[in-house]
Amino acid sequence: MSSKAMFAAGCFWGVEQFFAGQPGVLETSVGYSGGHTINPDYRQVCSGETGHAEVVLLVFDQHKTGFDDLLGVFWQCHDPTTLNRQGPDIGSQYRSAIYYFNEEQKSLAQASKDALNASGRFPDLVVTEITTAGDFYLAEDYHQKYLMKNGRGSCYR
Numbered sequence: 001m002s003s004k005a006m007f008a009a010g011c012f013w014g015v016e017q018f019f020a021g022q023p024g025v026l027e028t029s030v031g032y033s034g035g036h037t038i039n040p041d042y043r044q045v046c047s048g049e050t051g052h053a054e055v056v057l058l059v060f061d062q063h064k065t066g067f068d069d070l071l072g073v074f075w076q077c078h079d080p081t082t083l084n085r086q087g088p089d090i091g092s093q094y095r096s097a098i099y100y101f102n103e104e105q106k107s108l109a110q111a112s113k114d115a116l117n118a119s120g121r122f123p124d125l126v127v128t129e130i131t132t133a134g135d136f137y138l139a140e141d142y143h144q145k146y147l148m149k150n151g152r153g154s155c156y157r
Contacts, residue, residue, distance in 0.1 A: 001062045002026060005070050005105070006033060006133050008053035008097040009078035010086025013146040015056045018077040020148065024065025029057045030144060032137045033099060034129075039137055048091050055099065057136050067105050071112045074098065080116070081124040096126075099133035106130065 009015045012030040020028045032040050035051030045052045060070065078086050080096045098113075100106040109130045117126050138144075 002059050003062050004101050005058045006055050006099040007074050008055045008095055010094045011089050012054040012056055017147045019056055019058055022073055024061045025058055026061055027059040031055055031139045033134055042140055045093050053095050053097055054093050068108050075116055080126045080128045081122045083127045097129040101133045
């Protein structure tokens with residue numbers, strides 16, 4: 001049985017590559033979500049005017065991995081304590097966010113965030129947004145599997 005998950009954790013190139021190699025992840029797509037502009041393009045999202053974040057949409061096999069496992073990967077692939085920034089990438093489009101598709105995902109995401117804050121792993125509090133999944137707008141084709149196709153890029157990872 002497959003399910004969906006959607007995360008924002010900075011530049012979507014590196015985030016996609018991080019998740020693509022995980023057991024049970026069947027598909028990855030990069031795009032834009034969380035904003036107010038319908039069908040934005042990369043230039044618009046980079047302007048900061050759309051409200052969208054760069055996101056990775058995952059389709060995963062629930063029999064091979066759970067949402068909680070994906071949350072573990074999410075917390076490892078970026079610094080969730082920096083507001084609207086990952087490495088040299090600055091702007092609200094690079095925010096840390098978990099977009100949930102159902103109440104179970106919402107509950108798991110909040111419990112995971114609370115546990116991370118309580119753990120003392122980071123000196124600062126986690127600023128990751130946890131919000132309902134809205135419309136997903138597929139990014140331009142050249143962004144899909146970018147690091148896998150090109151071997152490198154400007155992504156700080």
